[in-house]
Amino acid sequence: MSKLGSLGARLHRGEVGYDFVGNRKIWYGISILITITAIVGLAVRGLNMGIEFQGGAVFTTPKGTHASVSQAETYAEEASGHDAIVQKLGDDSLRIQIAGIDTDKSDQIKEELAKDLKVDSEKIGADLVGPSWGDQIANKAWQGLGIFLVLVVIYLAIAFEWRMALAAFVALIHDITITTGIYALVGFEVTPGTVIGLLTILGYSLYDTVVVFDSLKEQTRDITKQTRWTYSDVANRSINSTLVRSINTTVVALLPVAGLLFIGGGVLGAGMLNDISLSLFVGLAAGAYSSIFIATPLVADLKEREPQMKALRKRVLAKRAQAAAKGESPEPETAAETFADDEPADATPAVVGPRNQPASRNRGRGRPSGKRR
């Protein structure tokens, strides 16, 4: 802890930090590259849609079924007249997946399977899905996604401002594209569980973004009243000061999901738990990345286009130049950098001097908050 704790302290004071905003073009580039890969993957390979989206049946035999995978496959194909996919799960139980059969025929197939595999048909679990069920779930999911995006953009536009809402929106689309792209590229099966996971990412990805934005909003409240920092500087500091929290959040969110993934994949073999946790795992990682590397720099970019912020940037740069000329710069290293470079936002120095102490004014007034009633 002490290592991370002191790193947290240094991040907090702005002694160390990574210039997320300054290097944003690199990260934009990387994200665009990943997104293009994802889209190409989606277009070329397509998604491996699960049985729920084609219609069919999944039978789960009880533990200790004495039949090999290939045997079961033959049985299943004989019984149904369709191709069957058989997976071995833990405890010798089998998962037999037959696409394209009617829900009416399933009972008959189940009986035959039970006979062939010499198990009680009552002990075979069956999941029968009509061909439109998956589409229905997917349609509802799209609908949900649409409604949620509209509501969230409205909410963020009210609670923060439209630029942040837009940036959060872009980050969200980014996360979803990447997640679906990974599904297409790796060829994971898409099931309703995956859709659930994907929809949950929405909430989570935004959750992370919102925390960074909250800090950004707080720190930029009176930004125009000073001439020390540009908006990008402050944005960068917001990211850095919430970095420890972002890491912690992501770790804490990923740990239970990892537990689910381990149990879902390792013990149950396949199913709902696995599907949800896999898409969550991928999406959470993408979400953490996008809130730091995409959303906030994007806000800074948008903000810097505002005339007010442009003017501020001019004043800040002028003041820094002046200070450097006088030779009594408050932040020698950054001032020098800025002096040498007149380009807009991307030239912003990585580390912008010690963090301001929010409490300093109040301390000066000798009014410790603990005694406020």
Next chain:
Amino acid sequence: MAAPKKGRNASAQSKPGRSLALILIAIVALTGGMFASGHTTPRLGIDLAGGTSITLRAVPEKGQESAINKTNMDTAVDIMNRRVNGLGVSEAEVQTQGDKNIIVNIPKGTNSKEAREQVGTTAKLYFRPVLATEVSGSAATASPSPSASGSASSDSDKATDKTSSSPSATASATPSASATSQGRAVTDALKADATPSGSASASASASASASASPSASSSASAGDADSKLQAAYTALDCTKKAERATAGDGAKSTDSTVACGQNSQGQWQKYILGPAEVDGTDVKKAQAVFNTQTAAGWTVTMDFTSKGSKKFASITGKLAQNQSPQNQFAIVLDGEVVSDPYVSQALTGGSAEISGSFDQEEAQSLANMLSYGALPLTFKEDSVTTVTAALGGEQLHAGLIAGAIGLALVVIYLLVYYRGLSFIAVTSLLVSALLTYVIMALLGPAIGFALNLPAVCGAIVAIGITADSFIVYFERVRDEIREGRSLRPAVERAWPRARRTILVSDFVSFLAAAVLFIVTVGKVQGFAFTLGLTTLLDVVVVFLFTKPLLTLMARRKFFASGHKWSGLDPKSLGAKPPLRRTRRPAGSAAGPVDPKEA
């Protein structure tokens, strides 16, 4: 909600004990309520307890898309409920989900197959005149059917038992002028082969007279009848399930068709049926009643709508003049003849009674079907999930283990990172978990909440969201300490800012859950529900438990002195000694946050 009111923190910080007492009372009350109600475990869903879950979707008829509305769906649920529970399934539940789905959950141990068939027979109901009928397939000898009315027509019923699968009656079809004006086809020979008409051969209630006068036209000359229909009828073997299922498929209600049905002896009988004269929407209601007056036993009474009673009067008037079997009408549900009572006179009263040798169950079932058919809705099975009890138990087990592992990992991480402070986080997590459990257990009987696998998943994912609230707060407190504050003021100053962040981010999370819950169907809903519930509980726990507990703990020497293991050691946090800090000019960018407004 992002901007908490000023001064609220002031009252919260001054009385940490009050909040703690409040939440403790709430916990005790809820737990007490849980034990008092006797539901100490959450109700388990089908995928965890075992059983069958059927998702049905209403399919709109062409031009009747508006028929899928709340009233019709509710009626359908009502009827399905009665039917499923009529099977002796005690805890089956039927509920609508979304705007056009119905979910039927049948717990393990009941005959799910039968139940499935019961809810599955949800198609349209028609009353069609019988043109010809006989026992299909190589059925055993059929005994004469009981006929409650004892009308004359029963003579012909008893005449012969047709046992061959391919009827010899291949004579040319004869248009029967009397049946309807549309000139339907019927075979003379077939008519002669009249078969027992089963339990359903019942007379309409008002039938005092038993006068089935032969229809004059029935022996009319052979015409170019619907030979195709005749061929289909000849070929039809109702003992084969596949043929039964496809018999009369695609037939319009205005066409003649072939159909199968089962008589009281359990024999399959096949029919040629005329165009539908009355359909299910014409039935206002149907009821099974025990008729004590006429000793007819269980009968089914039907009430028709005004339009329906006119139509019914006309068809019965025509049918009554015919000879058996053409004096029968078939009640056709989903292409299958569920009953084929004969008519002895025109029924004009707008209501009718079907009598026969029903037992209570049969009468109830027929009445249900008649009522059911009155709905202009057809349902399609979208998914049927059968989970064996063993598999369900395994999944529950796996879910619990996954939850335990997730919780343990989070606790370990918090312990390593926050040390002493993690005590507060872990107790808060436990309080949160306890509240979630108790509320889930209580919601079972209260609103029918059932814990399913996605719901367990949602609860596990929520561990992260809950823990994150503590992280937001603790990081804020640490930031304050890094600025050289001592613990007690740090705890208070960090709160308003952390509180806002927690509220904003929880709101977004809750929004996602709420939208998911409202929009989606099936398993997704369970997930969304737990996610929303735990997000709400997270806010409650952070406000009423974590914050007051931290306030109290800050008074302890262990934390206040910044013990090395407290997780709040100013030195290891890299706090600046306050003395060295210089006062910043007011209005500088990063700092100017008045905590009162934060």
